[in-house]
Amino acid sequence: MPKRRDLRSVCLIGSGPIVIGQACEFDYAGCQALKVLREDGFRTVVVNSNPATIMTDPGFADRTYLEPLDLEGVADVLGRERPDALLPTMGGQTALNIGLELAEAGVLDALGIELIGAPAEVIRRAEDREQFRETVRATGLKVPESLVVTSLVDVPEDLSFPVILRPAFTLGGHGGGTAHSRKQLETLLDRALRESPVRQVLVEESLLGWDEFELEVIRDRNDNVVVVCSIENLDPMGVHTGDSVTVAPQMTLSDEAYQELRDAAATIVRAVGVECGGSNIQFARDRETGDVRVIEMNPRVSRSSALASKATGYPIAKVAAKLAVGYTLDEIPNDLTRTTPASFEPTLDYVVVKVPRFAFEKFPGADTTLGTQMKSVGEAMGIGRTFTEAFLKALRSRELDAGAVTPWASLDELPEGLHPWFRAELERLRIGPMQLEDLVADDWLRLKRLGFSDADIAAACGTTEEVARSKRWEWGVRPSYRRVDSCAAEVEASSNYFYSTWGEADEEPPSGGSVVILGSGPNRIGQGIEFDYCCVHAAQSFRALGYQAVMVNCNPETVSTDYDTSDRLYFEPLCAEEVLEICRRERPEGVVIQFGGQTPLKLARAIEAGGFRILGTPFEAVDLAEDRERFAALCGELGIEVPAWGMADSPEGAVEVAERVGYPVLVRPSYVLGGRSMRVCYDAEAVREAAAPHGGQGSLLVDRFLENAIELDVDALCDGRATYVGAVMQHVEEAGIHSGDSSCVLPAPSLTKNEHAQVVGVVERLGPALGVVGLLNVQLALADGRLFVLEANPRASRTVPFASKATGVNLVQAACRLAAGETLSELNLPRWQPPSQISVKAAVLPFARFPGADPVLGPEMRSTGEVMASASDLPTAFAKAERAAGRRLPSSGTAFLSVRDEDKQAVVPVAGALAVLGFKLLATAGTARVLAANGLAVDYVRKVTEESSGPTVVDLIRRGRCDLVVNTPQGSGARTDGYLIREAALVARVPCVTTISGAAAAVEAIAHARDEVALSLQERIDAHARSA
């Protein structure tokens, strides 16, 4: 059946900010869907609050709305655009839930919009635990024994433990857990019920120790079903699949066992009624008896389907989008072969391993045990011709920071219950000490074929990676590159998707004229989708400039690892070894390192030493910016102020520096980037404490900490001589809060014209002095009328996509042209002028995933994602951004305030404004005293640690008696009460502001936000261009 003629326009919902459980995979899915829908002549509308996505680029859809992904936000857009159909299956759980909400609220019917991809009853059958279980049982398949619980009274007395709790309708099993006793069940159930938007929790038979498999299934309206990929989890049942190491294809099942799962998958997809799209179905299987249980299904594209697409070369989202608009599988060509149809099942002649990337070190105090609730923040994938080769590639693709806390840290810590086959494979990877001189070509080949890196072998030989590598080269042992073609070479495929292996023939050597773009690897906190956005734009830009764009990356979620994005894709770890070998094969015109965050910068030295040219900003500029001594000296020469600072080797030395530069100071180990282990200290005692864990291990950096400063973020372009300031953004939260976690406003609202000019002047001097050719990000602070440079990064920054979308200037494209040799004057960029709307970027934090860690903003970045909102004034934009970030500000009710001593005066106007707005004020003793002294009516409530009668503040928050919490943490120590308050707010889903400036902005937004018609990105850019 060909394309439906009755549909002309389709609206697609994205997945919003990156959160744990929903990452770049939905940008990848959305981009693919939009691409094929547009090719087919549909008018496309996209709604997504995440500015760092490629799908929200102005060229990707006819209309793009950066609006909050809630019923009201999407309904507004639908009312304005009146599409014929809504496709809710590309934006994860978020989009699916909104699709269902819109259907249930009658919005779709009222507007005459059809839900395509998955009709409402299919979503319900798959997502409502009860309905799903009944549907599965009716087919004769088994589900884990379980009951649906809406309160503790539903739990029978004779329940046997352990049991698993799964809240209905949540992301990545969020809010679930395993209970081993009734007492534990009570605690977990309370949280789980709260997490479920429908207050429904499944308490089920624990399948701890069973093997876990996932199948990616596609069905069309002719009832054709194909299984695209099988995935096996190494971590057994009980560990969320997003946190598991997984392998594709499945490794341990015989044909009859595998076919049993395949049959079950087809049966389920038919029973649930998915008839034009992809689904993911999870199974548990008892290793001994072969008993199978159906765990769950997602009637949409998912993280696993992105992985399956990258693992097989079968573009699930693209095919699913085509099915949704009427095609059948046999009418859709296989993208890679072009001569055969999509109605087949990919076969793999390689192995793919995915490993999760964790960030526990960012959340001290958090429980690091893996369970049914997903905790990893990203993932990496390795492709090899054998399991061990793929496994080791994936493992080293994680780019762990020194001291990282993570499962699978080494082969000595294999999970309990690991299947003996995997255990045996991993045992083969134990190598003892070796002598480099003893290794001959055959030894090298054997080790490389097992998957060891030069660095692994160097470590075993007690030498450096470089020495080991040159020895290997002397023996002539080099990797070969093979194609991912979905068909094990059975059909000729012109695929441009490669991975490396050893001791085999090479396929399709490149013809030259390429530019190698290094990606950003697995998502982690501080380096996520923003950099993938930049890399994708870089690929597009270099292609447009006539180069062959070559992408290197190892993150299976991303758009950059879609083979459609570049001329050649190397799915490889971003390590010196792999990158150098790719460069040697490609003989590129240049290597681009400024778009993939810190990852490529770490490789710059090796690339230059390897004789390859870095396009744009050279490594020297990176070094100059990162070396504190050199950078400070440079700023001195340029007459640019930096905060007073010094280095120390011991806690006492740190105190000496602190006394010299003056308190407060910022203390951090010099070898750690991204705000890790950074502390603001107000006295010598605090400095000693902050410095102690690092005593003797490298040096400490002590900076004067600028209080009450306005923090600014600038994204600029430089061609080596001239500089173009693309965006000056102001942070909402004060200095001391990591820029990545701070809300940020463009244009900067507090800057005078003169100050703005001053900022531009500083950046214009810095760019050429550093030698930047391409993008430059500068962070500045304005304190008491003095402008300080905090740091400069000669690369794309996290704010580039936001700035580009707010101003309409594609900064990455411009940077690529500069890197390719053009000058700024040749680019002819529009002269800076304030955009017609105010844009706000707000961070999204994963605290709810890490119970035990203090949910407070600080110098260490902890947000996973961000949202953007624009409006004609700041309060409206800010309120919308907060709403988009899932923290809808209350318009009335009770505000609870409890602030540290330093903030006691500053909180008075905030509380005053709340009172004027009609909020009832509630405060703990100290804060209440100050407010009362300033003439405000305030009720006192006791802290948990205060001996007294009556409910504590935590009790009130838990009972839903607070609508807004303002709580700033004490500078040092004594965090217990604050922590309990913040945690209670987090659990009760009450907006909790932990900075005074954030509170002021929130109050301002509550007071002045207005209802406004949502404008599309295209309309905003047009309006801006017209006014220019």
Add this chain to the structure above:
Amino acid sequence: MTGFLALEDGTVFRGESVGAEGFAFGEAVFTTAMTGYQEVVTDPSYAEQVVCFTAPMVGNYGVASERCESARPHARAVVMREARGPAWTDWLHEHGLVALSGIDTRSLVVHLRQAGAMRAIAVAGDASVEEALTAVREQPSMAGRALAAAVSTQEPYVFSDAGVARIAVVDYGCKRSILDRLAWAGAAVTVYPHDADPDELVRFEGVLLSNGPGDPEPLAAEAETVRALLGRVPLLGICLGHQLLALATGHETFKLPFGHRGANHPVLDKRSNRVLVTSQNHGFAVAPSAAVEATHVSLYDGTVEGLDFPELRARSVQFHPEARPGPHDAWPLLSSWVGEVRLAEAA
């Protein structure tokens, strides 16, 4: 021990021997099925062939006697990128199969795809490549080879004696799973040799023409038997049985460049417009045809994957509805045929 695979065109692939010592001749072919290595090697249709697995690792889940598709291995040698033992490699050893691991299988597959399936020798141990090549070139080509007689049962035997329909299976190299599926569908199954007398076969309620190795064209007597059965008894052909029915009804067969072997091949049922993902193993095929009886077509190359002559109560499929290895999508084909045969008899 090292080993190598030499193709008749002189291409040599080196690896490590993980099976029996010695050497084995055969036609070099590849299968893309990712599971079912033991089923493949014991499928009589792989007689006189050296099978290369494209699956990256082979042997992962060991061996089990119930996975054998016949009493013994029929493939002459096995070629793998990475063999996993010990159960699988021990089994290969015990069954006297030459097996090579560590072979650049992807390059071998690309070569066979481009140059076509060809004669080959798998050698375990040191041997002169030149001598091996000379010997390979003296071997007969697969085209024109009649192999059914060599793998067929010599005497008729009863596979399952109780059932609602009495089915005769003509064994040209029949996979055990075909018999299993028939019995599962309620048939009483008797197996006959490849040269069974048609007059004896027509006493059954249905006759299944099995799969088997080699070229269908030289099987003139077998095709003649099929012709003699047409219209007298319901027929179902599978794989070689399909090709014999095709020849008996005036269709042409030809040698495919490198065959269809795997578990993922899409076949379109032209009547329902539905696609079956099928298990396949054939080096010869029925030439594309627009004839009305050509009900199924390969979505890879348009060859005829199914025939149906309702008047003659005869039908056939090129793929393997019994699966093993591969998807069960076409299982109903066998059970519904058994059901039809029984109803027809009752009517």
